Amino acid sequence: MADGGIGAPNKRREDIRFLTGKGNYTDDMNKRGQAYVAFARSQVAHGTLKGVDTSAAQEMPGVVRVFTGADFAEVGGIPCGWQITDKHGEVMQEPAHPVLAQGKVRHVGDAFAAVVAETAEQARDAAEAIEADIDELPAVVDMKAALADGAPKVHDDLTSNLCYDWGFVEENKGAVEEAFKNAAHVTTLDLVNNRLVANPMEPRVAIGDYDSSSGDSTLFTTSQNPHVIRLLMGAFVLGIPEHKLRVVAPDVGGGFGSKIFHYAEEAFCTFAAKAIDRPVKWTSSRSEAFITDAHGRDHVTTIQLALDKDNNFTALRTDTHANMGAYLSTFAPSVPTWLHGTLMAGNYKTPLIYVNVKAVFTNTVPVDAYRGAGRPEATYQLERVISKAALELGVDPIALRRQNFITEFPYATPVAVEYDTGDYVATMDKLEEIADLAGFEKRAAASKAKGKLRGLGVNCYIEACGIAPSNLVGQLGARAGLYESATVRVNATGGLVVMTGSHSHGQGHETAFPQVIAEMIGIDPSMVEIVHGDTANTPMGMGTYGSRSLAVGGSAMFKATEKIIAKAKKIAAHLMEAAEGDVELANGEFSVAGTDKSVAWGDVTLAAYVPHNYPLEDIEPGLEETAFYDPANFTYPSGAYACEVEVDPDTGKVTIEAFAAADDFGNIVNPMIVDGQVHGGIGQGIGQALLEGAVYDEDGxxxxxxxxxxxxxxxDDLPFYTVDHSCQTPCTHNPLGVKGCGEAGAIGSPPAVVNAVVDALRRGGSDITHIDMPLTPSRVWAAMQK
Amino acid sequence: MAQVKMTVNGKAVSAPAEGRMLLSTYLREALGMTGTHVGCDTGQCGVCAVHVDGKLVKSCNMFAAEAEGAEVTTVEGMANEDGSLGAIQQAFQDHHGLQCGFCTPGMVMAASALLKVNSKPTEAEVRAHLSGNLCRCTGYHNIVKAIMAASGQDVAVAAE
Structure with missing residues (x-):
């Protein structure tokens, strides 16, 4: 290992600016001559928009211009990036999504007008003076009600509120049904995966800027993937060619998926900046964020597990309703399908699986990817039904899992993916050790002695990360490729700049990515700088989500650096008058095997830019290479999690007493950052399990x-976590052997918490088998009264 | 518009402020000190926390005019005189107590306020004290560790 190279817990260099107040988030920017936007948003969930009276607003102090849907009549709508083909071979129903509502409003928060004014306060004041003439219509909120005959339609031009009815794998359906008929035991579980709000601490911000001298537009935005926004907004909404549009996402204050998507406010600010020829800024309030940021999860599922007489899993089937909200957000259709159905095998060799998903439009905020995106929903239902089966069969839930583990790799699941590596026995063994499961009964007795019910929940998870092979996702309906890019520029004096299409929103790329190059060349990581988040100076890239940055973006950087090293070796061979094949690179120095000849990294890089003594007949001067890396497969991080809770039998209050995670992420570049990613994921998972849940009333x-x-x-809701990632089965198909760690905690933790609470209640004499999340004191207490 | 004067990080400042201007807006927009962030509109998240006359205050919950004449300290004032990280800031870096960095200014100010009145807080005391500060990235694990470490208590480093 080079000093500070792969495997080192380097402290983060970006922390210096964040800790001293010198970060540069989008809202920290103001542009000369900037005007401010405030949106007028629907206060009803569903209604006919008969007219918008902006006359009073136009007269308010400081108002520059008021926009309504009519201004966007000639502008494209917000596009969806994924098209699902349903079980009948039909493509999904895809409604229009105008930048400002036209004709109807479809959820509370749907914007129908916007004011641009000299100050933010003036814009807000004027937005409140806009009068919308809305005939309120009955709202559809509940998914099953939305599919009933005669239900109000969210989109009048669609045949119903059904976006798609997806069957996976449709050809297996008959065999699955047959297996259920022949099962020795069938466990059935109805559950809800609660609707969540991502809530990164930084609300969304957009600044549109237009240069009338060049005709260039620039959008500064809080995005996980500026190139994706440039492509979607430029090509599909505003008709700006990419060479006339720049998208910049500076420091991004968290995202968790919610800043992947292209939002109407981004298109509005870019459009309005050109219309008034001034920079236009919008800063979301938190209240606005709750009704405009895409929400997550919101699945209602029935899952059934079939077992033979020896408790082997023989078949699995699920029936899920997935909420799309009022419009299709950028990747919404892919979440309940390809990011969910393909994970239903979990860690187990269940030979037959059938997944049905009905995606439903409702008068609620659009739902899209949130940390884990489909995989938490898959993991939760699978791990909960296994624990329920263990209860029904009277067997140990860990033993039941171990008995059904996949143990040989590669393993092709019946749901279309092939796991390259994993060792589920090793992570479960590690979990039993770090969570001290052997000591649980003693701790349970101690809890009982003080009047509390202690419960233990254990589960496994697997996820598909490092998304994704472009040819595969193209077949599955993606309207984008999912490669990643990197340009590695070596300066004359030996320092490097990496321009990557990945973009950190808290993951520490500026620290971790240089560790890879430091390792490859044998130099100090401080010689490597990371540039990201700006389409003007990075190659076309797909951004950061799906735990893909190191696995895909890091691999692109690795390949570009390999090209750099190959060229540098040619230069070094020339300088040392040696055969290229004999040149070795170690510790920042090129040498010739078996001789004392050597030349330093910096001498070679200088020669590349001052090519006085240089093989100009063979190679060009300069040292800069670009690589695009398209993964051959997903990566498959996996692990085993344990949660111990105490339940207060008098109040139903749950406290997390201990939480342990044994993860297999393949190779690790910076273990400190990996620990932090797991902690944060578990925090969000416990949040889902105990606390969070967006609640709509029947009016929307x-x-x-x-x-x-x-x-x-x-x-004070959360404990210290015990995390371990020493079980490492490197990914076989990317050059770094890494799998990704960003989502694991959020995927693996909710079932552990619910399993633990159910266990605690049963130890207290209840025969309960399930409680829906969030496990608030009132829900737990009510469950205990049954 | 009235001119509002105060001392921020030891320097006398003065800027015009509408009556409804919040202290957070005054710092960010009138003074251009963007280290103090704004994360909500209900005084719940604490990313805007500063010290006003030595007390921990959510700067979005106070009008700028209310801070007339006050001594205000923001995250920009927490480094050592030579510009190096102050003890709390250093502990946050050492223990990976931040990820996206957006809640960090509020966390640093909250930690500082705690350690002024309780030089050796227990884990439970640290967690209780942070009840007014939200972080969505870290699950709080490394924030709690960093604050305990900043108080001189023996806490294993983040990646042992």
């Missing part, structure tokens, strides 16, 4: 649209 009003009402986990 979001009842908990602020931090006063939506229960975000706070420091």
């Amino acid at each position: 009003q979001l009842l908990n649209g602020s931090f006063m009402d939506y229960a975000m986990p706070r420091a």
Whole structure:
């Protein structure tokens, strides 16, 4: 290992600016001559928009211009990036999504007008003076009700509120049904995967800027993937060719998926900046974020597991309703399908699986990917039904899992993916050790002695990360490729700049990525700088989500660096008058095997730019290479998690007493950052399990649209976590052998918490087998009274 | 518009402020000190926390005019005189107590306020004290460790 190279827990260099108040988030920017936007948003969930009276607003102080849907009549709508083909071979129903509502409003928060004014306060004041003439219509909120005959339609031009009815794998359906008929035991579980709000601490911001001298547009935005926004907004919404549009995402204050998507406010600011020829800025309030940021999860599922007389899993089938909200957000259709159905095998050799998903439009905020995106939903239902089966069969839930583990790799699942590596026995063994499961009964007795019910929940998870092979996702309906890019520029004096299409929103790329290059060349990581987040100076890349940055973006950087090293070796061979094949690179020095000849990294890089003594007949001067890496397969991180809770039998209050995670992420570049990613994921998973849940009333009003009402986990809701990633089965198909760690905690933790609470209640004499999340005191207490 | 004067990080400042201007807006927009962030509109998230006359205050919960004449300290004032990280900031870096960095200014100010009145807080005391500060990235694990480490208590480093 080079000093500070792969495997070193290097402290993060970006922390210096974040800790001293010198970060550069989008809202920290102001442009000369900037005007401010405030949107007028629907306060009803569903209604006919008969007219918008902007006359009073136009007269308010400081108002520059007021826009309505009519201004966008000639502009494209917000596009969807994924098209699902349903079980009948038909493509999904895909509604229009105008930048500002036209004709109808379809959820609380749907914008129908916008004011641009000299100050933010003036814009807000004027937006409040806009009068919308809306005939309120009955709202559809519940998914099953939305599919009933005669239900109000969210989109009048669609045949119903059904976006698609997806069967996977449709050809297996008959065999699965047959297996259920022949099962010795069938466990059935109805559950809800609660609707969540991502709530990165930084609200979304967009600044549109237009240069009338060049005709160039620039959008500064809080995005995980500026190139994706440039392509979607330029090509599909505003008709700006990519060479006339720059998208910049500076420091991004968290995202968790919610900043992947292209939002109407981005298109509005870019459009309005040109219309008034001034920079235009919008900063979301938190209240606005709750009703405009894409939400996550919101699945209602029935899952059934079939077992033979020896408790081997023989078949699995699921029936899920997945909420799309009022419009299709950028990747929404892919989440309940390809990011969910393909994971239903989990860690187990279940030979037959059938997944049915009905995606439904409702008068609620659009739902899209949130940390884990489909994989938490798959993991939760699978791991919960296994634990329920263990209860029904009277067997140990860990033993039941171990008995059914996949143990040989590569393993082709019946749901279309092939796991390259993994060792589920090793992670479960590690979990039993780090969670001290052997000591649980003693701890349970101690809890009982003080009047508390202690419960233990254990589960496994697998996820598909490093998304994704472009040819595969293209077949599955993606309207984008999912490669990643990197340009590695070596300067004359030996320092390097990596321009990557990945983009950190907290993951520490500026620290971790240089460790890879430091290792490859044998130099100090401080010689490598990372440039990201700006389409003007990075190659076309797909951004950061799906735990893909190191696995895909890091691999692109690795390949570009390999090209750099190959060229540098040619230069070094020339300088040392040696055969290229004899040149070795170690510790920042080129040498010739078996001789004392050597030349330093910096001498070779200088020669590349001062080519006085240089093989100009063979190679060009300069040292800069670009690589695009398209993965051959997903990566498959996996692990085993354990949660111990105490339940207060008098109040139903659950406290997390211990949480342990044994993960297999393949190779690790910076273990400190990996630990942090797992901690954060578990925090969000416990939040889902115990606290969070967006609640709509029957009229489509979001009842908990602020931090006063939506229960975000706070420091005293959460414990210290015990995390371990020493079980490492490197990925076989990317050059770094890495799998990705960003989502694991959020995927693996909710079932552990619920399994633990069910266990605690049963130890207290209840015969309960399930409680839906979030496990609030009132829900737990009510369950105990049954 | 009235001119509002105060001392920020030891320097006398003065800027015009509408009556409804919040202290957070005054710092960010009138003074251009963007280290203090804004994460909600209900006083719940704490990313805007600063010290006003030595007390921990959410700067979005106070009008700028209310801070007339006050001594205000923001995250920009937490480094050592030579510009190196202050003890709390250093502990946050050492223990990976931040990821996206957006809640960090509020966390640093909250930690500083705690350690002024409780030089050796227990884990439970640290967690209780942070009840007004949200972080969505870290699950709080390394924030709690960093604050305990900053108080001189023996805490294993983040990646042991």
